[in-house]
Amino acid sequence: MDINKVKGQWQKLSTAIEDVDYSASGYDYSVSLERDKVRDFAALMLAEGFYLVGLMAVHVTPAIEVVYQFAHVETRCRVMARAFVDEQVEMPTISDIYQGANWHERETRDFHGVVFVGHPYLEPLILPEEDVDLKPLLKEEAKLKDVAAVRRQPPEPAPEPKAKPEPKPEAKPEAVKSQEQS
Amino acid sequence: MSIDVEVLEDSRHHRYVLNMGPQHPSTHGVLRVLLELEGEYAMELLPVLGYGHRCHEKIAEFKPAKSFMPNTARMDYLGALIYNQGFAQLLEKAAGIEVPERVEYIRVITSELNRIQSHLLWYGAYLLDLGAFTPIMYAFDDREHILDILEDVTGSRLTYCYARVGGVSKDIDDKFVTRTRAFIDRLRSRFPMYEDLVNGNIILQKRLIDVGELTPQICARYGITGPLLRGTGVAYDIRRAEPYSIYSKFDFEIPTETKGDCMASFLVRFRELEQSLRIIEQALDGLPEGPIMAAKVPKKLKLPAGDYNSSVEAPRGELSYYLVSDGSDVPYRLKVRTPSYSNLSVVPEMCRGMLLSDVVSAMGALDLVIPEIDR
Amino acid sequence: MEIFYSILPDLIRMVVCAVCGAVIVFGNALVMGYAERKLAGHIMLRPGPMEVGFHGVYQLIVDGLKLMGKQLVIPKNADKPLFMLAPLLAFAPVFVPLLVIPFSSKLQGFDLDIGLLVILALASINLLAVLIGGWSSNNKYSLFGAFRAVSQNVAYEIPMLLSLLSIIFMTNTFSLKGIVAAQSPVWFIVLQPLAFLIYLVSLVAETNRAPFDLPEAESELTAGFHTEYSGMSFSLFVLGEYANMFIVSSVATVFFLGGSSGIPLPYFEYSGVIWFLLKVYSLMFFLVWIRWTYPRTRFDQLMNFCWKYLIPFSLVNLLITVVMVKLL
């Protein structure tokens, strides 16, 4: 598994790849994906021998961001693949590729309400049946932040006191973020 | 060896559903498994979770990051010090705090003692599932020594809150060192007894060999890590793959087996006891003097915006904290990836077609701690 | 009236035997229950019962009273008559074999010449009680326990009979007194060591104990067939199990360890009884010792061990015995 070949394949699938300093953030690569590229990305990662560490959703303004974490067994390589949910809060499932994702997706639906299309048994896993639309981990309006607010600020010496970023509706959130980052 | 009884299409009508749990002697905690049995063969299994859910991740979004430390110990009470260490490292990585050398040594020693204590409890409880009542008493006899040693320095016996951001709450003294060395010799002298009484026993071997076989491919698809993955021959241990803290300084092997069945993960955990003892010995020899708290730890710990991940080797597998911070001292989102969660998700595929007593021994081999699954 | 006088000695003998049987059953249950908890404790490096009386001597009496005081809980849609019948069936047939066992040369209830058949016939009634108990308590786990008990006891009945049969061939009498007498020069354990081993293993399986305690496997079936029983019915099951253990190990003593033969103690005329009880309780100690050492076997391994190992060995042993008896 040599990393450059894999990164080449990522290039075709993803919109932005960012090499991250492991000692500062704890993972190596941050890959931003289109929503419909998630399944091919998962298939590619399984073929390369990565295992699925976890799947987590973060509630930010434009849309809920689902983060897939992969890691490799032989060489140290931790990858965070990020994808935004569409307007109907849906996401294609990868539970037929990574069966481990089955439970992660059910739990994310419990807590964030992200419906995973194509999931074989999308029943509540952790919460009881009657709390299906409780969605506890969604933020209230006051605390909701924009996706830029939770991104690593480029390390300029003194980050100016950040005015409260009013949530500007972005048409294509990843496109804007990727130019500014890469 | 999952017995592949060829299931006729219309045979589903003479199956019946058996409810194992949430109060059941061999599910370690409130786990309920719905079994669809045909005779004694479990054809379908459906673990039902959530009985022990306390929404730790929601609590993390209301309090300052560093006051979440006691919650980490309540997630996996058997590896509490390792969970504390993982969370402390996460905040130190986020805030960029350098930890003095002595603290790293203390954390490694207490974590390895915690790992041994967790393996000993698993050892006793697993044999209780298999019907042997005596070994749990011998294992608990050894485990009590560790609890006394750790109680002396941390103040509690199970749910520790010992690590602080940038250090530990109390220093270890010579009494701790001498008692730990005495414990190491005592446990080493007990290994032959365990070999005779349990590991060599033909009844136990028959119960464990060829039961619940896993392969590296299944482990990759389900995200299984820890002794189960090492039982299938993959020497993947976060202490060696992504050396955090000062594990790169110690030489210890990663015990692995090849078959990946219950006996494999059983022997891997048993040999890990010896490796942890070696780590503790080397750490005690190299214990430096020095402060036990980092120099400047801000009272209001502001975590710079961004997301951080900290992975640690818990007794059951890989534990990862994923923190998304928006610059304030309250985490925006904290996700805890616990090993038993993924290890348990393989049960429906692994235990299909098994006998009921094999389902019990296969699930015992997963070394489950239910509170860390439900979080 | 003469009829009455003529059968009076037998009548008295029957009453005395019945009383002695009850004393043995309850006494053995108290002694064995206490011994098992004390031994289990010390094996596990803990002292066992210490609270009631010196070293917990009265523990079992207090337990008995507690169990008697407990409410008899009958599950809602359990099969009530059968549910109540099962404990009686487990406890009652245990008295009859005690009449036949020769505690010493002179101390025996009735010296029937079909002694062994009486014991074996009544030993299988205990199996019936387990089945009825498991079925009638309308609980999936106890149903499991009942079915396991049936196939286990039936399977292990065969090697048990075959190993005893090889002894019967040597003594060609079923009466236990005759068998004890036939062992005067040398015990049968010396002549038939293999039969003794087979019998020992099947006696452990017959009483559902130790590595073969699948019918009441705590960790899988939450106590198997007597899950729903509480109070006195549960204690009847336990009494039946201990008494059954006593009978089966006394049969082993009679057949293999020379019954009550041993160096006659100087001034005690009934020294045979002491030797007999010594041997029986040493066998029982062995049963308790096994129980706290081994894990539980899996059900199909249990069956494989019986059909593939015990039965072939006992058949071969029987063959050799027959040939040897023919030659000598």
Add this chain to the structure above:
Amino acid sequence: MKSYFSELFTGGWSLILGLKVTIKALFSPIVTYQYPREKIDVTPNYRGHIDLVKDAESGAHKCISCGSCMRECPSDCIVVEGEKREGVKGKALTIFTLNFTKCSLCGACVEVCPTKALDYSDEYELAGFAREDFHYDLLKRVEERE
């Protein structure tokens, strides 16, 4: 055929080894404490519920009712109130209650206290019939203590 017998003998030998271990254990001494009869000596570093420390020379508690422990506690178990009294510098403590049912013994209050007025007690035999048994009034406790 050979494995048929070899498995029997190796298995039999492993069983006998197991018996040897348990018989040795049968005659080795007991390691357990008879708890209600024998008391276990708890280490002084044991973390029981928090208690106000009695100052050696002045004989009173050292709390200046600044309330930093109340703010620091993650589960809001501590209630501290003080009032201005003339002739007393700073605020005099009037109420100091601890709701031990919610306390997770994290030790944040003990570490944050500026005057080191709080410390862990070593009570571990806590049994009560009502939740209120664990609402401790530390001020009263420190005065009652001799």
